[in-house]
Amino acid sequence: MSTKALRVVWRITRLNFRAQLEYRSEFLMMIAIGAVWQVSVIVFATVLLTRFSGMGGWDSSDVLLIPATRMLAHGLFVLFLGRVHGLARHIQEGVIDTYLVRPMPVYRQLQLSYFPTNAIGDLTVAAGLMAGALSRSDLDWTATRITYLVVCVLGGMLLEAAMFTAVACASLRFPAADYWGRWLEELLGTFGSYPLNVLPKAVGGFLTFGLPLAFVAYFPAAVLTGHDTAVPYWLAAVSPLLGAAAYLGSRLLWRWSLRHYTGVNG
């Protein structure tokens, strides 16, 4: 992206944020919704720390690193790339058509359609969880480990964006495909916090190779804490790279899908 394009993105984001601020109650409510939405993760973390010493051979402090990584990745996804979720509404209202007649990539315009205030709530919970996980961790947090954790969070963000972008591509052709996005969100929220070795093998296999949820936080946490997983160490270690590759692939799919967009109402 050029400097000029970045300036436009920054300007639109600032204006959108200011517009949200002007509706004070709505703004605060959206932040609260973002935080409350993660209540299952907060309950999971509380139960884990107060009732159990560990899970699936992992110490509870190690396990905590999984939801913390996932939540942080998810919060960043919502903040930077989350508008791709719920694309069907833009299609049915014909908003995509107006994006297509502007000299700016449609994907970027979609992300700039409004400021995701709820991401502030998501990120607040995620930051608190990560702070808790790091403070309870016995690991030696060297610069290399911290860098790897940061890269894994970014990789997780891109992987989640890739999955939702793929659903959005299907929505461009069949707007009803958007419901799969809700299912995906539900699935990521439900299983994203567990070490997947506690689940039946078939479910773990599906959440690794079918829907690559394991690469968002489980494998990165396993690499950081030195736990074995069902896949070779190198594959778990390159999780962030896979996230980036998946995102790139999803953007190519987006480009192809947009060329075959048929719109609504003829």
Next chain:
Amino acid sequence: MIGSIEVRGLSRTFHTTVRRPGFMGAVRSLVNPERVAKDAVSDITFDVAPGELLALLGPNGAGKSTTIKMLTGILTPTSGEARVAGVVPYQERERNARNIGAVFGQRTQLWWDLPVRESFAILRDIYDVPEDEHRTRLREFDELLDLSSFWDTRVRHLSLGQRVRSDLAAALLHDPRVVFLDEPTIGMDVVVKEQVREFLRYQVEERGRTVLLTTHDMTEVERLAERVVLINHGRLVLDGTLDEIRRKFGSTWQVRVTLADPHTPVEALPGMVLVRREGPQVVFGPDGPTAPAMHQALKQVIERYEVTDIALDEADLEDVMRAAYVQAGGE
């Protein structure tokens, strides 16, 4: 050519599933769907010269919006080709977007939560318009569309008329050579409609913009269009000036007379039919292709009957277009 639109054999086919009636029909469609191809636009060819305003007309579902979507780069045609200001819109979408402005009457391109002026500023940045040019153009649009009375209001709080005026300004802020307007005045009151028409006339006559307009409002066509392209069932059925269309489809005049003696027996005259009679009031109309010209019809009536009053009603454009749609639909 800069500012022109060239359309050659443009077609767009959509594939849809046939919905069978009833519950069992729905189940059968689910298990064994029957796919059909529907030609929304079929082999249409026309040109719009630089600085010309062309009205693209047709009944609902005729293919007008699909045509505009292909020319703005939203849809890719199934076959044929189009060039807008020398650019193939569906191959170079972003380049084409810099040359065109578009207003879709039923949806806005402005940011819903932002004041109108902020949307204008964002568009200035997107299109890379120099600040002084932007200010000059805004001032000009404000004079024509009275934007400053509401441009600090958020788009979500605007009335329809204010919103469409803002959209028109937004579509022209980057000084595009070609403008596409898809039913821009739909649902507006007459005062705002007139203001928008004045604005469009100014853009064509003074600024030399090429405009392709779709509308169902025949007053708008009469006031603005030099040429009309009529499409029906996706096919181009007529391309000509308003006069040509009137000549071809506009023979729906009526001669109304008041007879001096209300008891005079009346019968049809050559090339004319007796439309109705109420006492001394008699109405004659044309009878198909043998109908005489209007002045000859008048002459025939006066020569045959003794009348105390006579009037000639010429069909308005709406009647003419209705006749054209009916004839085109039957062909």
